[in-house]
Amino acid sequence: MRPIHADPVRAALHEHELTLTRRRLFAAGARTFAAGVGMAALGSLLGRDALAAAASAPQRHWRPKAKRVIYLHMEGGPSHLDLWDYKPDLRKRYNQDLPESIRKGQRLTTMTSGQGRFPVAPSLFAFSRYQNQEDGVWISELMPHTGSVADELCFLHSMHTDAINHEPAITFCQTGHQQPGRPSLGAWVSYGLGSANANLPTFCVLITQGIGNMQALSARFWGSGFLPSEHQGCRLRSSGDPVLYLKDPTGVSRADRRAMLDLVNDFNEREAQASLDGETRARIAQAEMAYRMQMSVPELADLSDEDDETFALYGEEARKPGTFAANCLLARRLSERGVRFVQLYMRGWDQHGNLPAEMRAQSKAVDQPQAALIKDLRRRGLLDETLVVWGGEFGRTVYSQGALSETDYGRDHHPRCFTMWCAGGGIKPGIALGKTDDYGYNIVERPVEVHDLHATMLSLMGFDHEKLVYPFQGRDYRLTDVSGRVVREIVA
Amino acid sequence: MRLLASSVLLALCAACASNPDARSVDVDAQLATLREALVHVERPDPDSPLLLADASAVASAIDDAQAQRLFAPLASRWRDLSLARTRIGAGSLAWLERCEGLERLDLRGCVGVDDAFVARVARLPRLSELVLAGTRAGDGCIDDLLAAPALRRVWLWRSGATPAGLARLATRPGLCADGGAKPDSIAAEVEPKPEFVNLLPPPGEAPLPATQVPINVNCPVSGAPVDARRTRLHAGRLVGFCCENCPKDFDADPKKYEGALPKP
Numbered sequence: 137m138r139p140i141h142a143d144p145v146r147a148a149l150h151e152h153e154l155t156l157t158r159r160r161l162f163a164a165g166a167r168t169f170a171a172g173v174g175m176a177a178l179g180s181l182l183g184r185d186a187l188a189a190a191a192s193a194p195q196r197h198w199r200p201k202a203k204r205v206i207y208l209h210m211e212g213g214p215s216h217l218d219l220w221d222y223k224p225d226l227r228k229r230y231n232q233d234l235p236e237s238i239r240k241g242q243r244l245t246t247m248t249s250g251q252g253r254f255p256v257a258p259s260l261f262a263f264s265r266y267q268n269q270e271d272g273v274w275i276s277e278l279m280p281h282t283g284s285v286a287d288e289l290c291f292l293h294s295m296h297t298d299a300i301n302h303e304p305a306i307t308f309c310q311t312g313h314q315q316p317g318r319p320s321l322g323a324w325v326s327y328g329l330g331s332a333n334a335n336l337p338t339f340c341v342l343i344t345q346g347i348g349n350m351q352a353l354s355a356r357f358w359g360s361g362f363l364p365s366e367h368q369g370c371r372l373r374s375s376g377d378p379v380l381y382l383k384d385p386t387g388v389s390r391a392d393r394r395a396m397l398d399l400v401n402d403f404n405e406r407e408a409q410a411s412l413d414g415e416t417r418a419r420i421a422q423a424e425m426a427y428r429m430q431m432s433v434p435e436l437a438d439l440s441d442e443d444d445e446t447f448a449l450y451g452e453e454a455r456k457p458g459t460f461a462a463n464c465l466l467a468r469r470l471s472e473r474g475v476r477f478v479q480l481y482m483r484g485w486d487q488h489g490n491l492p493a494e495m496r497a498q499s500k501a502v503d504q505p506q507a508a509l510i511k512d513l514r515r516r517g518l519l520d521e522t523l524v525v526w527g528g529e530f531g532r533t534v535y536s537q538g539a540l541s542e543t544d545y546g547r548d549h550h551p552r553c554f555t556m557w558c559a560g561g562g563i564k565p566g567i568a569l570g571k572t573d574d575y576g577y578n579i580v581e582r583p584v585e586v587h588d589l590h591a592t593m594l595s596l597m598g599f600d601h602e603k604l605v606y607p608f609q610g611r612d613y614r615l616t617d618v619s620g621r622v623v624r625e626i627v628a
Numbered sequence: 629m630r631l632l633a634s635s636v637l638l639a640l641c642a643a644c645a646s647n648p649d650a651r652s653v654d655v656d657a658q659l660a661t662l663r664e665a666l667v668h669v670e671r672p673d674p675d676s677p678l679l680l681a682d683a684s685a686v687a688s689a690i691d692d693a694q695a696q697r698l699f700a701p702l703a704s705r706w707r708d709l710s711l712a713r714t715r716i717g718a719g720s721l722a723w724l725e726r727c728e729g730l731e732r733l734d735l736r737g738c739v740g741v742d743d744a745f746v747a748r749v750a751r752l753p754r755l756s757e758l759v760l761a762g763t764r765a766g767d768g769c770i771d772d773l774l775a776a777p778a779l780r781r782v783w784l785w786r787s788g789a790t791p792a793g794l795a796r797l798a799t800r801p802g803l804c805a806d807g808g809a810k811p812d813s814i815a816a817e818v819e820p821k822p823e824f825v826n827l828l829p830p831p832g833e834a835p836l837p838a839t840q841v842p843i844n845v846n847c848p849v850s851g852a853p854v855d856a857r858r859t860r861l862h863a864g865r866l867v868g869f870c871c872e873n874c875p876k877d878f879d880a881d882p883k884k885y886e887g888a889l890p891k892p
Contacts, residue, residue, distance in 0.1 A: 514810065
């Protein structure tokens with residue numbers, strides 16, 4: 137199969153077709169609303185736009201196993217050693233220096249590169265072995281609820297990344313490239329699949345403020361890069377209106393708003409025709425989406441139709457907007473409404489010091505809701521077609537950063553290995569892949585690159601990651617750049 | 629791209645040429661009708677002309693009459709239908725029974741779906757996944773589900789099915805029935821509270837103290853409070869600093885600052 141839109145002529149024809157369709161749409165829209173016909177007619181008009189968009193969307197390369205993604209990104213890099221990567225023998229090496237044969241001269245951040253020694257800090261948390269589809273999986277006492285769904289999870293203990301600091305590592309995780317400017321994973325999915333619900337954005341972003349040290353969370357992490365900007369993620373705010381300026385100003389009726397939008401769109405359309413600027417067309421698309429969201433977002437964010445049992449499942453924190461529990465519940469609501477990609481960020485996993493106390497608090501905030509999300513998707517018949525991904529941008533060092541005691545320690549960034557888990561959406565449930573050495577420092581079995589994870593995610597969505605491309609600056613770009621191999625072992 | 633869309637439609641027409649319904653349907657026009665109604669339609673499998681539809685954007689507006697208008701004309705083309713939270717009921721059975729290629733049917737939250745409804749759709753020859761969570765289907769359709777020719781998975785959370793009904797479904801080999809009460813994964817082994825053991829001193833050094841708490845409260849260079857994450861091992865003792873710059877000054881001339889440290 138030929139790459140999607142690899143041919144500039146085809147890409148131009150695609151854009152031209154959309155332009156013509158929108159011209160007809162807005163011309164008709166102005167007449168309709170001037171006559172005050174209302175929403176039914178609007179649906180018809182929007183349908184024409186949707187028809188053109190659907191006809192132009194890239195065709196999948198094979199039958200997909202997943203229809204949508206919920207990506208739970210743990211910003212800051214949670215310690216794999218204190219959550220998922222069980223290393224009981226480290227307790228016999230408490231406070232010993234990390235052998236040079238293990239460290240192998242690996243570069244360190246400036247936060248520990250000047251440290252006098254690198255004392256091994258075993259996790260002070262007890263682990264339990266939960267039943268899964270194999271011999272069981274060891275999970276920290278910090279994640280008992282997650283342990284209760286262990287038979288649904290696929291652990292990747294051998295993830296590794298190229299970046300050692302947050303900004304490039306998150307950028308790499310979210311866009312497949314350490315340097316800013318590439319489209320995010322959600323934007324690629326939006327571009328590849330298009331919308332399954334014309335009344336909501338294809339790619340939504342939900343952010344939870346954590347307890348510990350938090351890094352900057354740039355909007356470019358959910359940006360569209362060189363893809364048309366209607367594919368960028370739409371952040372839903374946790375307080376006040378979920379989307380700013382969505383409500384009509386006081387004194388402006390919906391018909392007035394429609395008429396105003398039609399006029400602005402008409403100007404924009406003329407500009408797009410004159411300049412052939414794709415971004416102007418994207419602006420039109422986004423204005424239309426905002427108009428539709430005036431109806432759909434309030435219904436989405438209104439949790440009054442959720443009963444007490446649901447809040448008991450996710451935890452009472454789910455009643456407080458912006459908490460991780462509330463965002464997990466919202467992610468489920470978005471998914472059951474057909475939103476393709478829901479990106480959650482949980483900030484505050486950067487435990488350079490005071491790790492035990494901060495991880496207790498962070499884990500308490502995420503454990504019950506993320507397990508609830510799995511259970512809730514499962515019982516609604518959504519889990520098998522929704523891919524859930526959990527992980528940070530890197531792991532943490534086995535040696536303590538700064539002071540080490542039997543009750544306190546810190547850990548620095550560690551890109552050489554970390555743990556992620558996936559569930560649903562065509563993933564083999566209840567298994568674990570890959571192993572690290574006795575120190576949880578190097579990978580000794582089945583390394584998995586970030587590109588490999590991306591390739592696997594696209595594969596589950598029905599795309600060959602080498603063929604889902606977009607032409608920009610004279611060449612075809614793809615999410616996985618020149619790398620990536622599908623991790624076949626975890627595909628059901 | 630228009631060429632691609634046309635080839636899809638041609639494939640559809642070819643695949644359904646033997647179907648009397650298909651010959652009378654303008655596929656292009658019907659796809660346009662669906663999309664104008666904001667129903668998402670796609671062809672998920674490039675090797676098959678069968679289609680997927682998802683009505684989630686307009687679920688609450690879809691009743692039997694709307695469903696008849698939108699979905700019935702392409703009954704033989706559906707492989708995957710998501711009608712979750714719609715208001716369909718018995719009035720949609722006639723066209724659903726003609727969906728012979730249907731493999732997955734999502735009726736989650738459709739309160740118009742009851743035992744009699746399920747009894748009829750369960751007979752579909754290729755239906756392998758059926759979502760009945762939040763419907764009124766109950767134990768009265770268990771026999772029909774057991775007899776469903778291709779059924780592999782059925783979801784019955786918050787339906788009328790009782791544990792006894794679910795237990796009966798579990799007797800059919802190859803059928804997974806999810807009533808929403810799947811048991812949690814059990815912790816087969818639980819560790820006691822970990823105990824740390826310091827068996828060996830670091831190479832070439834005397835045994836270190838059991839903890840690495842800095843010996844000083846204030847930074848020997850600046851006098852500011854110590855940040856426990858900024859430390860240096862000096863003369864066998866752990867010295868704390870206030871920031872990342874002070875250790876550099878200390879390293880350059882330790883003797884200059886030793887006086888500011890507690891005596892051993």
